[in-house]
Structures are given as structure tokens and as C-alpha cells.
Amino acid sequence: MSTITAEKKTKGFVENGLFPSNEVMLDLKQLKKVYPTPKGDYVVLEDLNLQIRKEEFVTIIGHSGCGKTTMLSMIAGLNPISGGNISVLGRHIKGPGPDRGVIFQAPSLMPWMTSLQNVLLGVNQVFPDATKAQRNDIAKYYLQKVGLEDAFNKRASDLSQGMQQRVGIARAFAIKPKVLLLDEPFGMLDSLTRGELQDTLIDIWNKEKITAVMITHDVDEAIFLADRVVMMTSGPRAKIGDVLNIDFERPRTRKTVLEHDDYYKYRKHLIDFLEH
Amino acid sequence: MKQSITLGRVTKFIGLGFLSTLKDLFTGKLEKEDLTSFLRKVVVPIASILLFLGLWHMGSMSLYNTEAEFKIEKALKDQGPEAAEAMRECIASGDISCQPNTLPSPVQVWDSYKSLLKDHQIINADKAAFAEKTASLNEKRIAEGKAAITYTGRPSFVDQIFRSLKTVFAGFLLALLIAVPLGILIGLSATLKSSFNWFIQIFKPVSPVVWYLLVFMIVKTLLIDSNEDSSFTISFISVGLCSMWATLVNTAMGVSSVDKDYINVAKVLKLGPFQKIFKVVLPSSLPLIFTGLKITLSVAWMVLIAIELLAQSPGLGLFVWEEFQNGANDSNAKIIVAMFVIGIIGFLLDRLMLTIQNWVSFDKTDAI
Numbered sequence: 001m002s003t004i005t006a007e008k009k010t011k012g013f014v015e016n017g018l019f020p021s022n023e024v025m026l027d028l029k030q031l032k033k034v035y036p037t038p039k040g041d042y043v044v045l046e047d048l049n050l051q052i053r054k055e056e057f058v059t060i061i062g063h064s065g066c067g068k069t070t071m072l073s074m075i076a077g078l079n080p081i082s083g084g085n086i087s088v089l090g091r092h093i094k095g096p097g098p099d100r101g102v103i104f105q106a107p108s109l110m111p112w113m114t115s116l117q118n119v120l121l122g123v124n125q126v127f128p129d130a131t132k133a134q135r136n137d138i139a140k141y142y143l144q145k146v147g148l149e150d151a152f153n154k155r156a157s158d159l160s161q162g163m164q165q166r167v168g169i170a171r172a173f174a175i176k177p178k179v180l181l182l183d184e185p186f187g188m189l190d191s192l193t194r195g196e197l198q199d200t201l202i203d204i205w206n207k208e209k210i211t212a213v214m215i216t217h218d219v220d221e222a223i224f225l226a227d228r229v230v231m232m233t234s235g236p237r238a239k240i241g242d243v244l245n246i247d248f249e250r251p252r253t254r255k256t257v258l259e260h261d262d263y264y265k266y267r268k269h270l271i272d273f274l275e276h
Numbered sequence: 277m278k279q280s281i282t283l284g285r286v287t288k289f290i291g292l293g294f295l296s297t298l299k300d301l302f303t304g305k306l307e308k309e310d311l312t313s314f315l316r317k318v319v320v321p322i323a324s325i326l327l328f329l330g331l332w333h334m335g336s337m338s339l340y341n342t343e344a345e346f347k348i349e350k351a352l353k354d355q356g357p358e359a360a361e362a363m364r365e366c367i368a369s370g371d372i373s374c375q376p377n378t379l380p381s382p383v384q385v386w387d388s389y390k391s392l393l394k395d396h397q398i399i400n401a402d403k404a405a406f407a408e409k410t411a412s413l414n415e416k417r418i419a420e421g422k423a424a425i426t427y428t429g430r431p432s433f434v435d436q437i438f439r440s441l442k443t444v445f446a447g448f449l450l451a452l453l454i455a456v457p458l459g460i461l462i463g464l465s466a467t468l469k470s471s472f473n474w475f476i477q478i479f480k481p482v483s484p485v486v487w488y489l490l491v492f493m494i495v496k497t498l499l500i501d502s503n504e505d506s507s508f509t510i511s512f513i514s515v516g517l518c519s520m521w522a523t524l525v526n527t528a529m530g531v532s533s534v535d536k537d538y539i540n541v542a543k544v545l546k547l548g549p550f551q552k553i554f555k556v557v558l559p560s561s562l563p564l565i566f567t568g569l570k571i572t573l574s575v576a577w578m579v580l581i582a583i584e585l586l587a588q589s590p591g592l593g594l595f596v597w598e599e600f601q602n603g604a605n606d607s608n609a610k611i612i613v614a615m616f617v618i619g620i621i622g623f624l625l626d627r628l629m630l631t632i633q634n635w636v637s638f639d640k641t642d643a644i
Contacts, residue, residue, distance in 0.1 A: 078540055096543040108537035112559045121555065125545045175545070 019051050025089060025211040026052040026075065026179050032083030033070055044070050046237040048084070050230065052179075055209040059222040061270060062232030062241075068215045071232075072183050075213065076102050088178055098126050101177030101210075103185045107164035111157035115148055115167045116140065118156055122175040142170040145204050162193040166200065173204055182214035186221070198224060199254070206251050219270045224257050229266075231273045242273055329382050336381040343376030372605045380609035385616075388609035396432035403427050431590055433610075437617060440591035443508065444573075444580050444625075447515030451572050455520040456565060459527025460553065463561070469528065480521040484579035488514040488586050507589035514583045519576035526568025530561025566633040573629050577622045592618055 031048040034041045044067040052058050062068050073079040075086055077096035086093050088100065101122075109118045119139040127135055143152060146166040156164060165185055172180055185201075186194040202225060205212060216222050222229045226246050233241040246266060248257055257263060344367050352360035366374040380388070406427050414424040431439065462468050491514045499506045534557050542552045584593025596614050599607040 076540075076544060078543060096540075097546055098544065100544070102540070102544050104537055104540065106537055108535075108541050110538060110541075110556065110559065112562075121541075121547075122545045125547060125551075 019053055021090065023053045024051050025054045025056070026050075026213070027087045027090075028071075028075070028084070029087075030084035031071070031074065031081065031086065033067065033074065033079070034082040043237050044235055046239060048239045050240055052211060052213060054211055056227050057205065057212045057214070057225055058228050058230055059214045059216050059226040060230045060232060061216060061219065061222050061274070062238070063234045063274065064217070066232050066235045067238040068232055069183055072181050072213065072215055075179070076100050076181050078102075098122065098175045099178045101172035101175055101180050103165075103168050103172045103180070103182045105184045105187055107156075107161065107168045109156035109159075109164050109167055109171075111155065114153045114155055115143060115159065115163075115170075116152040118167055119143060119171045119174050122171050126175040138174055139170075142174040142204075143167070145173070145207075146170045146200050162189055162197060165189065165197060169197075169201060169204065173208055173210070176208075177210060180210045180212040182212065184215050184217065187217065194218075194221070195254070201225070202252070219267055219274075222270065223263065223266050224252065224254065229270060231270065244269055333381050333383075336379045336384075339378040340376055340381075343378045347374070347376060375605055377603075377605075377608065380606075380612055384606070384609045385612045388606050389613045391606070392433040392610065392613060396434045399429065399432040399435070402429060433595065433613075436591050436595045437621070439589075440580060440584065440593070441621070443512050443584065443589065443591055444515060444576050446508075446512035447519065447576050447580070448569075448573050450513065450516030451520035451523060451576065452569065454516070455523035455568070455572070456527050459524045459565070459568075460531050460558070462524075463528040463531025464553075464557070469532070476521065476524060480525075482518075484514065484518045484582050485586065487518045488583050490514075491517065492587070507587045511580070511583045511587040511589040511591075514587070515576050515580050518579045518583075519572045522571035522575060523565065523568035526564045526571075527561065530564030530568075531557055533564075534560045563633070563637045566629070566637060570626065570629040570633065573625050574622060577618075577625055581618060 028048055028050040031045055031050075032043070033045040034043050036042075048071065060068050060071075070079060074081055075093070077093050077100065093100070109115075110121070113121070116136075116139055119142060120135060123135045123139050127138065130138070140149075140152060143149065146169050148163065148166055148170065151159065151163065156167065159167065165188075168185065186197050189197065198221060214225065216225075223246055229244040229246060230240055231242040231244070232238050244266060247262070248260060347367065348360050348363050351363040363374060367376065406429070410425050417424055458472075462472050488510070491510050495506055495510045495513065499509070538556050538560055542556045547555065580591070581593035581596065583589075584591040585597045588594060592614055596611055599610045599614070
């Protein structure tokens with residue numbers, strides 16, 4: 001293992017849990033998830049500690065079935081916590097809420113609504129005091145940002161998968177969450193569309209700087225988007241196995257990232273971990 | 277992307293696609309490749325109709341002959357050879373008094389249909405004359421605060437059809453108003469579901485006749501002081517109660533099986549209960565609710581005939597029963613006419629529901 005990755009590795013572990021508390025947005029402490037089965041309890045996650053700073057973009061990578069999605073849905077409040085706790089800005093979460101926006105793996109749009117109505121569904125909920133025109137403007141602004149200015153009034157069911165996921169991104173950003181949770185949002189797309197959507201996501205994120213946690217299977221995606229890549233060990237009893245800092249400057253372009261000297265070292269580090 | 281509405285699209289939309297093929301045939305737009313589809317969609321159905329009419333005709337002829345033989349045979353046994361000969365001549369002459377009474381042939385049914393229409397025109401003229409005659413008198417009566425004189429003559433066959441449609445729609449509306457809200461409640465709550473399940477399972481298979489009797493018991497007592505004819509009320513309530521189960525079960529199923537992703541979105545956005553129901557749950561279960569409503573309407577139309585007959589409520593059911601009791605020479609043919617009318621209206625009601633379903637449903641491929 002090269003020196004640079006070894007150094008990053010130790011750095012990651014030292015940092016973890018030791019950020020100044022005013023810098024921490026999302027804090028997972030001793031997180032545990034147990035599913036009772038007829039043959040006894042099945043422990044999916046155990047002793048999982050992770051701190052995510054404000055305005056940080058973290059990607060989570062790990063083998064299928066290791067509990068990444070379980071962890072994310074616990075942060076979203078959609079899956080009850082068996083032990084430990086999750087806090088956002090120092091306050092323990094209780095159930096789901098619009099302070100934690102979610103972009104699901106399937107676009108999960110209401111197919112009977114137009115793209116504008118889908119975004120408005122969230123906006124109306126989060127900004128109840130704004131006028132109708134203001135809420136419309138917010139929704140339209142974000143749809144424009146994801147490149148859908150011509151599809152405001154198209155029904156979600158008439159949009160392609162990629163366009164639907166764009167609406168999903170707009171919906172999540174439009175409610176101005178404190179934390180954005182992305183559960184393999186581009187997993188169902190072809191690689192060309194995936195690249196386009198990564199660019200769209202990172203463009204809008206550069207403006208909004210919303211703390212983001214994203215699950216991915218794609219090593220290149222993980223490096224391109226993240227400030228830190230968190231690697232999870234395989235289940236059962238999955239936990240954080242390793243953390244890799246990505247020190248590329250922002251804003252990034254795909255070209256500069258691919259041409260950077262450290263890129264292949266990062267890549268090798270992640271692949272070594274996954275193949276281990 | 278605005279789509280113009282053409283005849284072809286409309287007919288296809290309501291499930292009568294073969295009509296546009298027929299139109300193409302007459303306007304000469306039919307391509308050679310369309311020939312097989314033309315054969316399948318037009319020629320084969322027409323051939324099957326002709327075959328049906330042919331079989332029916334032969335069947336009724338054979339039944340007619342059997343019945344005639346029996347009559348002659350009987351006359352021979354009871355009254356001797358002269359009576360038998362007289363009977364044979366009487367049947368051959370087509371005299372109404374001695375015609376064998378059996379399954380009518382297609383031609384007889386068609387004649388009855390025409391006579392029913394003529395009867396309708398006569399009654400209509402009668403009604404118009406009555407209205408004219410009583411117009412001035414009614415004005416005076418209303419001015420004096422008395423009720424106007426209304427036509428109380430016999431209803432025509434067409435009147436009976438409309439009366440039946442009125443009953444079935446009243447019953448359907450009742451079923452909708454009970455079953456959809458109840459279905460939503462049951463679908464939303466597992467507790468309600470288990471507490472209502474026995475109720476649904478037990479009452480769903482109950483026969484229309486029993487529903488009628490139950491409604492009769494209750495409505496008769498409730499309307500004990502009123503002099504009004506309660507047969508309409510009783511029959512539409514019975515129709516509604518008989519037919520609502522499909523909608524109830526489908527609505528509950530649709531509501532309880534909303535895509536988990538949509539529910540998660542509603543949870544993350546913290547939608548209130550009303551928003552959740554009206555913006556997420558209901559629209560997503562509409563296809564299943566409409567499938568239920570479609571079944572409800574066809575069940576309503578089917579049980580209506582039996583219930584009208586029992587309730588003595590004017591309509592097609594009562595018409596059929598009265599014709600059967602009447603035993604006139606063309607009664608059987610009129611019953612068959614009623615049978616076709618019932619079938620065709622049932623088919624049209626089904627198409628109507630399918631059209632509405634296609635129209636409101638977001639998922640066009642879901643409609644059955």
C-alpha cells in the first residue's frame with residue numbers, strides 16, 4: 001500500500017469522532033440495527049460511528065447487502081433505530097422530516113402529477129407562509145437548475161428515467177434540507193445519463209452546499225463527488241471500515257479530476273478495500 | 277404535444293375499435309395489409325352473429341314442431357280425430373288462439389321489438405294529449421295550491437328502460453358513497469381492516485333476494501307514515517348494498533397497497549393526513565378503485581332485474597315478470613327483446629366505466 005493512502009487512512013480515523021462540535025452537522029453514535037428473525041436476532045449494523053461536517057459531501061461505498069441503505073433510511077427516519085443515536089446539529093432525530101431530504105434510488109415521483117406539482121408538493125409543505133407565486137418561483141427555479149425548464153407541465157409518467165431523477169433532485173433541493181440523503185440515485189441509469197446527472201448534481205450542490213450523504217456502488221462516482229469516501233465493512237455487524245479524504249479542489253470538473261495525480265491512488269485504495 | 281381527437285382514437289378509447297375499421301372500409305382507406313385484421317375484426321364477428329341467428333332459428337323451429345305435434349297428439353287422445361285435424365289446420369293457419377307457446381324465432385322477436393316501439397309511440401302521443409288537455413286545469417290547480425294532475429297511464433317499454441337506469445344509477449351512487457370512503461378507512465388502518473374483515477366476508481356472498489328482504493323490513497318500518505310508493509327506494513337501496521362489495525374490497529386493497537416509495541416521500545415531506553390521502557393515496561389507488569366500480573356497476577345492473585321483480589318496482593325486471601305472467605301470444609318474444617336490451621345496456625355501461633377509468637387513471641396500461 002502506498003504511503004499516501006496509508007497516511008490518509010490514519011488521518012481519516014483520527015478525525016472521525018473528533019471534529020469540533022460546532023462543525024458537525026450529522027452525528028451517528030454507536031448506531032445499531034437488529035432485525036429479529038425466527039432463528040434469533042440478525043445484527044445488520046453495530047458500533048457504527050460517523051460524523052459528517054457542515055457543507056461536506058460524503059459518499060458511502062460497500063458491498064451489496066452490507067447495510068448502507070439501512071443506515072441511510074435510519075438517518076432519514078424511515079427505519080427505527082435499535083441502539084445508539086443519530087443527531088442533526090446536536091438534536092436527536094425523531095422520525096422522518098423535511099430537514100433531511102431524500103433522493104431515492106427509484107425516482108419515486110407521483111406519476112399522476114406534473115414535474116412542477118411534484119416539486120411543489122414538498123415546497124408547499126416547507127414554506128407554508130410563502131405566497132403561491134413565491135412557492136411556484138422556488139419550484140421553477142430548481143427545475144430550471146436541473147435542466148427541466150421545458151418540462152414544468154409534463155406528467156412525471158411521461159418523463160424518461162433520467163429526467164424523473166432530475167425532478168427528484170429538484171424536489172430534494174427545493175425544500176432546503178439541512179442534510180441531503182442520496183440512496184444510489186443514479187444506479188438505475190445508463191452510464192451516459194449517469195455522467196450528466198452527476199454533473200447536474202454537483203453544479204447545484206456547489207451553489208447550495210447542503211451537507212450530503214450519498215450511497216454509491218460506483219468507485220469513480222464516489223471519488224468525483226465526495227470530500228470523503230466512507231467504506232463500510234461487509235455485514236453482518238457492519239461498521240465503518242475506512243475513510244478516505246479526497247483533497248481535490250472545488251469546483252471540480254470531470255477532466256481535472258481524471259487528470260489529477262492522486263486520482264488513481266484514491267481509486268486503487270477503494271478497490272483494494274472492496275476486493276479485500 | 278397536443279393530440280387531436282379523431283373518430284378512430286375515440287372509438288379505440290372506448291373499446292369499439294372495429295368501428296373505425298368499418299369506417300375505413302367505406303371511405304376506401306383500407307390497405308391490403310389491413311385485410312387480415314379486417315377479416316378478424318369485421319368478417320368473423322358478423323359471421324358469428326349470423327351463425328348464432330341461424331342456430332337460434334333452427335332451434336326455435338324444432339321446439340315449435342315438437343310443441344305442435346304434442347298439441348295435435350293431445351287433441352287426438354282427448355277429443356278424437358276430428359279435433360286433431362281441426363287443431364292441425366288451426367296451427368297451420370297461424371291463428372293466434374292455438375299457436376304453440378315456445379321459444380320464439382328471431383323474426384318473431386324482431387316483430388315484438390317493433391311492436392314495443394310502436395306501443396311506446398302510442399303512449400307518448402297519449403301522454404302529450406293528456407298534458408295538453410290538463411295544461412290549463414293544472415295551472416289553475418297550482419294557483420290554488422293543489423297538486424297538478426299527472427299522467428298515470430301504463431308505462432311504455434322505453435319508459436321502463438329509463439326507470440331501470442334511474443334505479444341502477446341511484447343504487448350505484450349509494451354503493452360509491454358507502455364503499456369508497458369505507459374502503460379508504462379500512463385500507464388505511466390495519467385495526468379497522470381486521471375488525472371489518474368478518475363483516476365483509478359474511479355479507480359479500482349474500483344473495484340479492486335476501487338483501488331485498490332485509491331492506492324491505494327496514495324501509496317499510498321507516499316509511500310507515502308515508503303514503504308514497506316505497507318500491508323505488510327499496511329497490512335502489514338493495515341494488516346498492518348488493519353491488520358495493522367489489523368496490524369496498526378493491527378500494528381497501530388499493531389504499532393498503534400504495535407503492536412504499538410514495539409513502540416514504542409523504543413521510544419525508546411530513547404531509548398531513550388529509551394531504552397524504554388526497555395527494556398520494558387516492559390518486560395512486562384510483563385504477564383499482566375504478567376496477568371495483570366497474571364490477572359494482574355490472575353487478576348492480578345484473579341484480580337490478582331480480583330486485584325490480586321482487587319489489588314490484590317499475591322497470592325491465594317487472595316488465596319481464598309481467599310478460600311471463602301475462603302469457604299472451606307474443607309474451608315470450610317480448611321477454612327475449614328485454615333480454616337483449618338488458619345485455620346491450622349492460623355492455624354499454626361497462627364501456628362507459630372503462631372510458632371514465634381510462635380518462636382519470638394515470639397509468640394507461642392498467643385498464644382492463
